[in-house]
Amino acid sequence: MRILLVEDTAGLGEAVRDQITDDGHAVDWVQSLRFAENSLQTTPYDLILLDLMLPDGHGLDLLKRLRARRNSTPVIILTARDQVSDRINGLNAGADDYLVKPFDLSELSARVEAVGRRYRGNPNPLIHLGTLEIDLHNHRIRRNDQPVELTAREWALFEGFIQRPGMLLSRQQLEDRLYAFGAEIESNTIEVYVSRLRKKLGRDAIVTVRGMGYRLETHEI
Amino acid sequence: MRILLVEDTAGLGEAVRDQITDDGHAVDWVQSLRFAENSLQTTPYDLILLDLMLPDGHGLDLLKRLRARRNSTPVIILTARDQVSDRINGLNAGADDYLVKPFDLSELSARVEAVGRRYRGNPNPLIHLGTLEIDLHNHRIRRNDQPVELTAREWALFEGFIQRPGMLLSRQQLEDRLYAFGAEIESNTIEVYVSRLRKKLGRDAIVTVRGMGYRLETHEI
DNA sequence: CGGAACCTGACAGCCAGCTGAAGCGGATCA
DNA sequence: TGATCCGCTTCAGCTGGCTGTCAGGTTCCG
Structure with a gap:
C-alpha cells in the first residue's frame, strides 16, 4: 500500500514511518496540512494516517475537505488520550479508525493491515x-x-x-x-x-x- | 473455531478471551460495535460472543443487521442479570444462546462447545x-x-x-x-x-x- | 535532416516461493 | 513411566521467473 503519514512530531513520525516501511508499505511523511494537501493532489494513497494537532491547522479540516470532494481514501486518526471529543468528531467526519497516543507499534501495524483487508474485502467493483x-x-x-x-x-x-x-x-x-x-x-x-x-x-x-x-x-x- | 468477542469491559474481556483460547479456539476481541462490524467484514467467524451495552450502541442492533443480511453465524449474548427483556429480545432477534453475567468460565466453555456441535450437526451444504x-x-x-x-x-x-x-x-x-x-x-x-x-x-x-x-x-x- | 525522446528485445543477477528433511513437543499406548 | 507416533514448525538448498539495465532501433519535431 501507499500511505500518507501526516504527523508533525519528529520522533513519532520517524518511528511510524519505519514501522510501516518494515511492514512492506510505501510511506510519504509530511508535517503539515499544507504539504499533506500537496501530496494528496499528486499521489493516490491507499491510506492516510492523520494527526489532529498540526502547526497550520486541525487535521479534521483536512478530513472534511477530503470527504467533501468524494475522496474515500481510508483515514486512521492519531490522537492524544485526552481528546475524546476529537475522536468522536473524527469518526463522524468519516475516519475509519483511530489510535490513541502513545500507541504500540504492533497495534499500529494491526490497524493498518485491517484497513487494507477491509478495503480489499469489500464487494468488488x-x-x-x-x-x-x-x-x-x-x-x-x-x-x-x-x-x-x-x-x-x-x-x-x-x-x-x-x-x-x-x-x-x-x-x-x-x-x-x-x-x-x-x-x-x-x-x-x-x-x-x-x-x-x-x-x-x-x-x-x-x-x-x-x-x-x-x-x-x-x-x- | 474462530470466534469474535464483542465486550467493552477490560477484565471480563480478557478472562473470556483467555478461557476460549485455552479451549483451542482463535479469538478476536473488539470493544465496540464499530470495530465489530469491521472485523465481520473482513473475517468469517464461526461464533460471535456479544455484549449488549456497548459504548457506541446496543449489541442487538448488530445482531439485527447481521441477520438482515442473511449472515447466520451463531451468536451468544452476554447480558447482565436484570436485563431480562434484553434476553428475550435477543433470542427473538436471532441469538442462539445467552449467558447471564457474572458467569462461570466453564459454563462459557460448555455453551461455546454446544453451539459448535449444533453448528456442525446442521444439514450439510x-x-x-x-x-x-x-x-x-x-x-x-x-x-x-x-x-x-x-x-x-x-x-x-x-x-x-x-x-x-x-x-x-x-x-x-x-x-x-x-x-x-x-x-x-x-x-x-x-x-x-x-x-x-x-x-x-x-x-x-x-x-x-x-x-x-x-x-x-x-x-x- | 539532425537531435531528442521514446520504444523494446535481450540478458544477467537475484529473490520469492517451493519443498524435502529434521527437530520438537504433545498425545497415546503398553 | 518410557517408548512411539504424529503433526507442527523451522530451516536450507534450489529454481523459475521477475527486474533493472542497456543498446540499438524508431518516432517525433523543429
Whole structure:
C-alpha cells in the first residue's frame, strides 16, 4: 500500500514511518496540512494516517475537505488520550479508525493491515475499460474475457493509472508509486514497464504525452 | 473455531478471551460495535460472543443487521442479570444462546462447545469445486470420490480459502486465520501448508499471486 | 535532416516461493 | 513411566521467473 503519514512530531513520525516501511508499505511523511494537501493532489494513497494537532491547522479540516470532494481514501486518526471529543468528531467526519497516543507499534501495524483487508474485502467493483475488465481488489484483469497475468511491478504501475484514469502522470509520479519515496532510480525503467503493459493490455491502453509523461486512455483500448 | 468477542469491559474481556483460547479456539476481541462490524467484514467467524451495552450502541442492533443480511453465524449474548427483556429480545432477534453475567468460565466453555456441535450437526451444504467435494461442517473432503485426510492446520487454511473462493488472500490474512490475532509467526509456514494442500488436493487448486498472496481457483482443479 | 525522446528485445543477477528433511513437543499406548 | 507416533514448525538448498539495465532501433519535431 501507499500511505500518507501526516504527523508533525519528529520522533513519532520517524518511528511510524519505519514501522510501516518494515511492514512492506510505501510511506510519504509530511508535517503539515499544507504539504499533506500537496501530496494528496499528486499521489493516490491507499491510506492516510492523520494527526489532529498540526502547526497550520486541525487535521479534521483536512478530513472534511477530503470527504467533501468524494475522496474515500481510508483515514486512521492519531490522537492524544485526552481528546475524546476529537475522536468522536473524527469518526463522524468519516475516519475509519483511530489510535490513541502513545500507541504500540504492533497495534499500529494491526490497524493498518485491517484497513487494507477491509478495503480489499469489500464487494468488488469491477472496472470496465474498453475490452478490459479490472478487478482492483483481487488483482485480476481480463481482456476480451481472457485472463491477463501481470507481475507485481506491472500491477503496481497499472494501478497507478487506474486510480487516475485520463490524467497525465509524470515519470516522477509513477516512479514514486513504484519505488518508495526517495528511492532513486536510474535508467528507463518506467518506459520498459509501460512497454510491457502495452504488450499485455493492448497497444493503445497507455498514451505517451511526449516530454510530459503518460496517460491512461479511458475511451477505447 | 474462530470466534469474535464483542465486550467493552477490560477484565471480563480478557478472562473470556483467555478461557476460549485455552479451549483451542482463535479469538478476536473488539470493544465496540464499530470495530465489530469491521472485523465481520473482513473475517468469517464461526461464533460471535456479544455484549449488549456497548459504548457506541446496543449489541442487538448488530445482531439485527447481521441477520438482515442473511449472515447466520451463531451468536451468544452476554447480558447482565436484570436485563431480562434484553434476553428475550435477543433470542427473538436471532441469538442462539445467552449467558447471564457474572458467569462461570466453564459454563462459557460448555455453551461455546454446544453451539459448535449444533453448528456442525446442521444439514450439510456440500461444496463442489472441480473434482473436489467439500463438507464444510464435518471437515470432510473427497477428491474424485476418494476421501482426503487433512490435518487440523491444513484444514484451517483450506477453510479460509473455501470461505472466500476466488479472492486474493494475503499471507497476513491467512496467518491471522491460523494463529489468533496478534500472534506473530516467523518462517514460511503458510508456504509449507500451501505446498501440502496442493499435494493433497491437486496442483492447481491454489494459485500463487507473486508478491501478493494466494487465491483459490474456482474454475477447474 | 539532425537531435531528442521514446520504444523494446535481450540478458544477467537475484529473490520469492517451493519443498524435502529434521527437530520438537504433545498425545497415546503398553 | 518410557517408548512411539504424529503433526507442527523451522530451516536450507534450489529454481523459475521477475527486474533493472542497456543498446540499438524508431518516432517525433523543429
